[in-house]
Amino acid sequence: MLDIKFIKENKDLVAQITKNKNREIDFDELLKLGDERKRLRTEIDEINKKRNEAQRERNVAVGSQLKTELEQVEKDFGDVDKKFVSLMLKVPNIYSPDTPVGSDESANVAIRQWGEKPNFDFKPKEHDEIGRNLGIIDSETAGEVSGSRFTYIKGDLAMLQFALLQFALNVVTNKETLEKITKDAGLNIPVSTFTPIIPPVFIKPAVQNRMARFMTPEDHYMFPNDDLMLIGSAEHTLGPIYMDKIIEEKDLPIRVAGYSTAFRREAGTYGKDTKGIIRQHQFDKLEMESFTLPEHSLQEQDFLVAIQEYILQSLKLPYQVVAVCTGDMGFPDYRQIDLETWMPGQEKYRETHSADHTGNFQSRRLNTRVKRADGSIEPVHMNDATVVAMGRTLIAILENYQQADGSVMIPEVLRSYMGKDEINRK
């Protein structure tokens, strides 16, 4: 959520930004409600003051009169406040000056590319065919047992996921590795390791709301009987860890890495990405979340992206870094950077990583703040980013490392975790 004062002082800018983010808000109405709300708030304070005086004097008659008066004003305030808040929640975050402006993903800009796309002396297959042939992806049985967009990941492919997880955890928990990544990226921020977390996969809708991400029953699995919903990303339960808390400046940055299953209903994607495991109702993911000082947050995002690149480079998977444009970026994002990994079977770069810089947009609603050394208090800045999205990274490995005979080589860095160097048909 933005600050109403900021909106008031930068009305035209915010209006333009909102438009570029493909949203529409009546800012005149919003500011009018804001003023009205403030006026009623002041009125309530004044009545309360008189009420406190009457109370001290034990003046029952005046107290009784003020009580009636207050009821009406509080009701008016409640009405205005409700309208005001619901409008405020629709205002998207502002975006960084280097964000490309555009209405959809076609305006996204590839900033850089890394790696050589592999050359095959045969026609590379898509991952679902490779997986089916090797007996490590079974969508048919999952379809019967659980429905579409569910899969059994079996045998060596399951092992490969755990190898990936172990490798990725070793990266984000190793101080020397992170220092090297920071130095190579030319960044000047405090380096600390990520605390590994296995977070809850259920969240209260009220808390999910405070992450300032749109929560709709079309996208998420809801359990109204229990007032719970399934998370769509570990970010959803990592972000609120410090809600309603004030963190000391000396304790920042705080960095966590959460491994969980992510659940998505994928309504409205019928017929899209139906092959294999590219778009599933559930997939596992290791996700980073950072809480930093405002002046460090942009570099923090660069740091998170550098970690993502380090991992893909270690796996020797070709990728491109993409600046996501205004119309395609997330509602709470100040700057969004995606990594797209080359998938030879599909002959396309596909999104495998995302890094969201949300500034203080989420922390305002979560009420997560930092107390500076000088005693002042302000919202922290938050960043979240993928370390490894298991399903899509498994796809990238299957397609990039496939051999003519249908077997798949294991990326070198994962071999020690796997105890073998290729996946063969049993």
Place this chain on the structure above:
RNA sequence: GGAGGGGUCGCAUAGUGGUCUAGUGCGGUAGUCUUGAAAACUACUGUACCGCAAGGUACCGCGAGUUCGAAUCUCGCCCCCUCCGCCA
């Protein structure tokens, strides 16, 4: 799932209708003392909003209610703890 206990200004506690503008201890900050440190002593030490300021208002898990007046009484909800049951 059953029974009971509890959520108070960082932490621990006091507070059962008006003197609570929430007491005390610990922790923290500053000072006195000291060669330095410790101890002791003194002062300060929650958050948000309005206001140039003085100051004001709100917040005792959350939300409603009773009352002239609620941390305190009533109702609903959330969370934590103990015991029993069940269970990876």
